[in-house]
Amino acid sequence: MFPLFRHAAGALALSLGLALALPSHAALFSDDEARKAIIDLRAKTEAEKTARDAEAKARAGEIAGLRDNLLSLNSQIEGLRAELAAMRGQNEQLAREVGELQRVQKDIRQGVDERIRKLEPQKVTHDGREFMADPEETRLFEEAMGVLRQGNFAEAANLLGAFQRRYPASGYGPSVLFWLGNAQYGKRDYKEAINSFRALVSRAPDHPRAPEALLSVASSQSDLKDLKAARRTLDELIRAYPKSEAAVAAKERLATLR
Structure with missing residues (x-):
């Protein structure tokens, strides 16, 4: 309540x-x-x-x-x-x-860098000489040499001649002349072979292939039955490169040509 x-x-x-x-x-x-x-x-x-x-x-x-x-x-x-x-x-x-996006950009950048590297000249060492060459330049030279090793002298001569016209100032130039002469010699084009070997000696007399080039000139002259010219070339080789292996071979040949 x-x-x-x-x-x-x-x-x-x-x-x-x-x-x-x-x-x-x-x-x-x-x-x-x-x-x-x-x-x-x-x-x-x-x-x-x-x-x-x-x-x-x-x-x-x-x-x-x-x-x-x-x-x-x-x-x-x-x-x-x-x-x-x-x-x-x-x-x-x-x-x-x-x-x-970052991954794609990285891939693109790497791809661009790779393409640039493929286009940029690279340091090359060939026949004891170091020089800069474009990747395409090296590829074409190696392609021509591959054909030459297969014994296809005519095609190798065509490829080496085309390379010489495309890259007249190439660091491969003296080697190209040497192997062009060999390809021409292989297809029995002795006069053209002599011109190629002589061009190498004139262009790069200190090149490691120069003594061999003169020895090959003498061989081409012998095949043309010009023994007098061959003896002169062998004498030239002995005087110019007396310590080379080619000079030793030249002395042996002179003994057979006299």
Whole structure:
């Protein structure tokens, strides 16, 4: 029981006690006051109950509002998480794409560098001499030499002649003249062989192939039955390159030609 009810009951009991002790007209007056007190108490109690109900309703509304706000906040948080996950996925995709682009750029750069290296002159050592030559220049020379090794003298002469016209100042030049002379000699074109061997001696007298070139000139002259010219060439070889192996061979041939 609420305190107000206990207070009202006490007051009612007190009023009843007084009513019994007073005369009859006083008892009637006291009953009216008691009823009025009860009515007032009920009104006050109802007012308090109404106030409490209103307060409870207001609090329930506040709680509902807080719940709605919390749900909305949770929804926003989930939305942000989804956006963050999407952004993370996009970043990962971008990172993969950037990595792929970098790899492609690296491959392209390496390819370009490789092509440049293939076009740039490179240091070459041939017949004891070091010089710069284009990759294509080296390829064509080696191709001609491959044909010569196969014994196809006519085709080798054509390739070596074409090389000489294309690269007149090539570091391979003296060697080209030497092997061109050999190819011409192989197809029995002795006069052209003599011209090629002589061109080598005139162009590069200090070339390692120069003594052999003079020995080959003498061989071509012998095959042309010009023994006098062959002896002169052998004498020239011995004087010009006395310490060469070709000079030793020239002395042996001179002994047979006398």
